[in-house]
Amino acid sequence: MKKILVTGSNGQLGSELYVLSLQYLQYNWVFADRSKVTLDDVNVLKVQLNEIKPDIILNCAAYTLVDKAETEKEIAFTINHLAVESIAKYAEGNNVKLLHISTDYVFDGSSSSPLNEEAVTNPINIYGESKRAGEVACLKENPNSIVIRTSWVYSKFGNNFVKTMQRLMQEKDQINVVNDQVGSPTYAADLAQVIIDIVESEKWIPGIYNYSNEGEITWYEFALAIKEFGKYNCKVYGIPSSSYPTPAKRPIFSLLSKIKIKKTYNVDIPNYKDSLEKMFI
Structure with missing residues (x-):
């Protein structure tokens, strides 16, 4: 029985993987939070990996506090860079398959067409x-x-834009949402299923892949869809990013091209509205 280690077990993706894992009992699943897999201390991490001895690692853990990272650069790099480096070294040395989750924030937002895996990276925040x-x-x-x-x-599960909007739309008569940042949402349950499908598939083809739901929208349009499914009465107004300054800059355009993952793993990607509706059911 293959042992699958899932890091970041309390996060959105880790939690969705846990739900799905109950349908895949042919694996020995190890769901690790910060106490089981310590990403902010590489020396402890090495010991923990040697104790767990996984066959497959799904690294869903990350430092994701985008604005706070601007003043917490060291811890952000320890978790998102040095810990990943250590996990990758362990995987290479022990013949372990490693699947690692990254982000559209590796791009600067200057593109106007969907970004493929070979697009030039140029992050604009820590x-x-x-x-x-x-x-x-x-x-x-x-x-x-x-x-x-x-x-x-x-x-x-966890904290995210949809849950924040649900709360605000019930508390307030009107809200403002930025309308000049373009991308596509990802329902973590969809991504979790794709990850398990890759593990289950006969082929393991290394490299970078993009995954998000289908659709090209702004955060404002996403908020309107949330309002629609939640049947909220709150008025939603679009505003430019310049009217909502944040410590960390966001890419204005970060729509991902999913052609590679569709072709390689025969992935059928739902439209963002179809996936959003699932969360409301």
Whole structure:
């Protein structure tokens, strides 16, 4: 029985993988939070990996506080770069399959067409820099790794844009949402299923892949869809990013091209509205 280690077990993606794992009992699943897999201390991490002895690692853990990372650069890089490097070294040295999750924030937002896996990276915030460093280290130390870039992740679990909007739309009469950042949301349950499908498939083809739901929208349009499914009465107004300054810059355009993952793993990707509706059912 193959042992699958899932890091970041309390996060959105880790939680969705846990739900799905109950349908895949042919594997020995190990769901690890920070106490089981310590990403902010590489020396402890090495010991823990040697104790767990996984056959497959799904690295869903990350430092994801985008704005806070601007003042917490060291911890962001420790978790998103050095820990990933250490996991990749372990995987390479022990013939372990590694699938690592990355982000659309490795891009600067200057594109106007969907970004493929070969598009030039140029992060514009510390979080993006740390995640890009993790991608590079992952594939350098273990060229057999699979890296999946995703964007705008939401779930029934954890903190995310959808849950924030649900709360605000019930509390307020009107809200403002930025209308000039373009991308596509990712329902974590969909991504979790794709990850398991890759593990289950006969082929393991290393490299970078993109995954998000289908659709090209702004955060404002996403909020309107949330309002629609939630049947909220709150008025939603679109505003430019300049009217909502944040410590970390966001890419204005980070829509991911999913052609590669569709062709390689025969993935059928739902439209963002279809997936969003699932969360409301």
